[in-house]
Amino acid sequence: MDRVLNLLPLLSLPAAIVLIFALPNLSRETNKKSLLFFIVSIHVMTVGAILAFFLVTIDIPAIPNTKDLLIYGGALIISAGLLWLYHGRRIRILENRLPQFSIRIIRGAVYFVLVFGVAITGLVVSQKMSEFPGRMNMVHHHTADFGGGDSSSDENTNAHHDGHDSNSDSKPISVVELKGPQTDIPDKKYVLYAETKKIRLASGESIEAWTFNGQSPGPELVANEGDLVEVRLVNKNIDSGVTIHWHGVDVPNGEDGVAGMTQDAVMPGESYTYRFVVKEEGTHWYHSHQQSSIQVQKGLFGAFIIHPSSQHETKTMDTTIVAHDWIIPDGRNIPALDTADTFQRKMVNPGTPVRLRLVNAGNLTRTFSLNCVPFKVIAIDGYELNEPGTLTTSLLRIGGGGRYDIEFIMPDTSVTLAMLIEDKPLGIVYSPDGHGKRNVLDE
Ligand SMILES: [Cu+2]
Structure with missing residues (x-):
């Protein structure tokens, strides 16, 4: 929506001008006025395209706002006016004389260097502006949360301040002071x-x-x-x-x-x-x-x-499995569950409630499956789900940094947890005797 609102006028208006004013003139006899319309409208279209290119690559619009529309629309209209004046004057001059070929070459080169210089400067400046400073002051943002400090010390902020705060005369609080209890005995x-x-x-x-x-x-x-x-x-x-x-x-x-x-x-x-x-x-x-x-x-x-503070001893087998990708010096990527990069086998007594806490410590989404037992996803990213349903063949896609807690009752047959990887899946076979065969769900 943002791009449509900003970009469409820049591209469609000049195109419409070309269609209405310039193209019909091609078939007619060329006179000074129609030549002017023709050249200016084509150039305005180019300006629109350059502005659109700038919007797509550098000043990417976020929320549609009138300021952007006015700036870019205004730039287009002003360019059109200037081009009209410029080409009008040029045509008048050209009617009287044609510049020498060498002058045209030099002039072209100067224009090229100018445009190229502006573009490079723009790129360098915007690149510099996007760099992080070496050190950030957490309170000097445009919208600041002073945590009880005084907002009036920074006129750039829109922070609300009610004036009744007992700390209102104090300096903004440094982040290093926002600490947990310092003296209590830790649990x-x-x-x-x-x-x-x-x-x-x-x-x-x-x-x-x-x-x-x-x-x-x-x-x-x-x-x-x-x-x-x-x-x-x-x-x-x-x-x-x-x-x-x-x-x-x-x-x-x-x-x-x-x-x-x-x-x-x-x-x-x-x-x-x-x-x-x-x-x-x-x-x-x-x-x-x-x-x-x-x-x-x-x-x-x-x-x-x-x-949870209310949790008492249970006979649940509660295990955490952390997925991670190791990259070794030869560039190979070795996915592993904890340090297991091969299929593992584990013994679990039938009837045991099992809670598997899957943590994806990588930055790519990983797909897991649990086969041969009905199970529930009881929590996602640490938050318990409300009345989760029973699943059988569902694949579990865990985003980078995400966590899924799954729970099942150990049957008297084997259960296969697998992380699905293209060439070879990885996982753990839980079985009553610890020798169960793996049975990976197909993706
Ligand atoms: Cu993190």
């Missing part, structure tokens, strides 16, 4: 060491991984709803620095682990302590948020499970 305490380590996949393939505590996925963090969790991150030897972001878990902004925004990256030899109260029960995960596309790929991630 759960973890230390995560970020370090390089060679890990071995089930196939025997060894990977130069970046790990938490020498393993990838890192240790599974487990807490109960309402717990104060403390995690100390120690960077042993990850040269580019590390942070931890709690994917799916709502934490005070200063604990969010976004390098360059809420904290500085933790450099080798340094440590950083996160403290926050967890409120979102469910299946979540954590990962480094310093150069995350590289660091998560190399292995700096793990599952983060938050149980």
Whole structure:
């Protein structure tokens, strides 16, 4: 809609002018006026196309607004007027004399350099404008949330301020002050060491991984709803620095682990302590948020499970399976469930309730199937589903970073969980004797 509203007038109006004014003149005898119409309308069409090109590639319109319509429509109309004057004058001059061939060549070259220069300058300027600054000040955005701070200190903001705030005379709060409880005794305490380590996949393939505590996925963090969790991150030897972001878990902004925004990256030899109260029960995960596309790929991630506070001991077999793609130096991509890049077998007693927490730690959507047992998807991205139906052959597509919790009662036959990959599926066969045959659902 946005592009239609902005682009259509730019392209269709000049085309209409050409159709109405210029084309009929082609068949008639050429006089000065019709020549002018002809040249100007063609040029206006070119201007429309250039504006449209600019809109499609650089100033991509978001929500249709009158400002855009006026700017681009106005540019078109003004160009048409200027072209009319210019060509009118040119035709008058040309009637009297034709410039020399060499002058026309030079003039053409000058125009070309001018247009090319403007285009290159535009590209360079827009590229520069789209760069992130080296350091962001979180309170100097056009619409700012001051978290109780004073909005009047920045006249660029539209932030609402009621004037009755007890903090209204104070400075804006720095993000580093937005922390969890600092002095209370934590209910759960973890230390995560970020370090390089060679890990071995089930196939025997060894990977130069970046790990938490020498393993990838890192240790599974487990807490109960309402717990104060403390995690100390120690960077042993990850040269580019590390942070931890709690994917799916709502934490005070200063604990969010976004390098360059809420904290500085933790450099080798340094440590950083996160403290926050967890409120979102469910299946979540954590990962480094310093150069995350590289660091998560190399292995700096793990599952983060938050149980409901009311949950008591059950006989449910509750397991987390983290899907990840390893890229090895020869460029091959090795998908794996935890560290299993081959089919696995597991023993489960018939009648056991099984909860599989599937985490997709990759950035591509992955398709899973569960075969030979009716099952339910009981939660997605940590949120429980309301009265989920029973599924049998449904494929489960989990987006990058997404989580599905599925539940079934173990039958006395084998059940196959599979991640469907083009050349060879990957998965786990659950069976009463641990030797069940795999039976992968076709996509
Ligand atoms: Cu994330």
